[in-house]
Amino acid sequence: MNKSSIVFSVALLLMGIVSLGCNGQRPVPKSYPVQGEVTLDGKPMPSGEVVFVSVAEGIRDTVKVADGKFAAEVLAGDRKIEIRSYVAQEGNTKMYGADAEPSYVNVIPKKYNEESEITATVKESDDNSFSFDVTSN
Numbered sequence: 001m002n003k004s005s006i007v008f009s010v011a012l013l014l015m016g017i018v019s020l021g022c023n024g025q026r027p028v029p030k031s032y033p034v035q036g037e038v039t040l041d042g043k044p045m046p047s048g049e050v051v052f053v054s055v056a057e058g059i060r061d062t063v064k065v066a067d068g069k070f071a072a073e074v075l076a077g078d079r080k081i082e083i084r085s086y087v088a089q090e091g092n093t094k095m096y097g098a099d100a101e102p103s104y105v106n107v108i109p110k111k112y113n114e115e116s117e118i119t120a121t122v123k124e125s126d127d128n129s130f131s132f133d134v135t136s137n
Contacts, residue, residue: 005103016085016088023029028036029075029076030075030076030110030124031061031073031074031075031076032073032074032075032076032122032123032124032125032126033071033072033073033126033128034052034063034070034071034072034073034074034122034126034128034129034130035069035070035071035128035129035130035135036050036069036070036071036129036131037068037069037070037131037132037136038050038065038069038070038083038130038131038132038133038134039068039069039131039132039133039137040085040108040134040135040136041134041135042133043068044065044067044068044069045065045068045083045085045134046066046068046085047064047066047067047085047086048064048065048084048085048086048108049062049063049064049065049083049084049085050062050063050065050070050081050082050083050132051063051081051083051084051113052074052075052079052080052081052120052122053079053080053081053082054075054077054078054079054108055079055080056077056078059075061074061075061079065085067123074122075122076123076124077121077122078119078120079119079120079121079122080116080118080119081116081118081119081120081130081132082112082113082114082116082118083108083112083113083116083118083132084106084108084112084136085106085107085108086104086105086106086107087104087105087107088102088103088104089102089103089104090102098116107136108134108136109134109135109136109137112133112134117131132135
């Protein structure tokens with residue numbers, strides 16, 4: 001083996017090692033189980049979502065609510081909570097005729113979603129139970 005083939009082999013080996021360690025992807029953060037309930041005007045919220053917003057990174061974990069209950073896995077840490085529930089409204093029959101698709105409107109006031117001050121801390125454990133009470137007025 002001559003000197004140039006040794007240099008080429010070493011350079012190729014180094015490029016392979018560098019490419020393994022520098023793939024440009026960040027490690028995927030670990031998620032932890034959360035569960036709980038949401039009441040709307042004192043009754044289980046029929047359907048909707050609870051959004052766990054990571055204040056530091058702006059990451060949003062959206063968890064579906066059904067019959068007032070939710071369960072999923074989200075990132076740990078201090079989270080802002082946003083709660084939404086959508087109901088269908090009749091479509092614009094004047095413009096689109098009788099087959100107009102319904103539009104969906106959030107019935108939860110902004111103080112529980114866009115302007116929410118509700119917070120929760122998701123722990124790095126399986127003990128993350130939350131209860132949220134919202135009112136429609």
